[in-house]
Amino acid sequence: MTPQQRRELKTHIESELALLKEELAATEGNTKPAVTPDSAIGRISRVEAMQSRHIGEASARARKARIGRLELALASIDDEDYGLCVACEEPIPLARLRLIPEATHCVACAADLEA
Structure with missing residues (x-):
């Protein structure tokens, strides 16, 4: 990976982090409870409110996890190992890193992990 490509990825990661944090x-x-157990609303409304809250909490957890992975990628982007698959040690295609800058596996090794 060229220094220019690393700079481009670094800029991309920084903007992605800013967006996720925003x-x-x-x-x-x-994610705060919108409905307390003693609220006088219908049963269906209470279930919907609780479900909506749980979806919001799951979304927040997913964003926080991705922020953590992107911060790790940003911290290691200048390392010579960044962009190399941790399984086969082959370069991860630049197109994959542009889509998933926190990727640690090439497509083939990631597919093997999922199988």
Whole structure:
């Protein structure tokens, strides 16, 4: 990977991190309980509110996990091992890193892991 490609990926990761953190901050208030158990609303409405809260919490957890992975990728982007598959040690295609900058496996090895 060329130094220019690393700089481009670094910029991409930084913008992705900023976006995720902004989204997380905007949705953080949506995970607070909207309906207390003693609220006088219908049973279906209470279930829907609880389900919506759980979906919001799951979304926040997923964003936080991705933020963590992207921060690790950003910290290691200047390492010579960044962009190499941890399984086969072959270079991860640049197109894959542009889509998933935190990728640690090439497509073939990632498919083997999922199988």
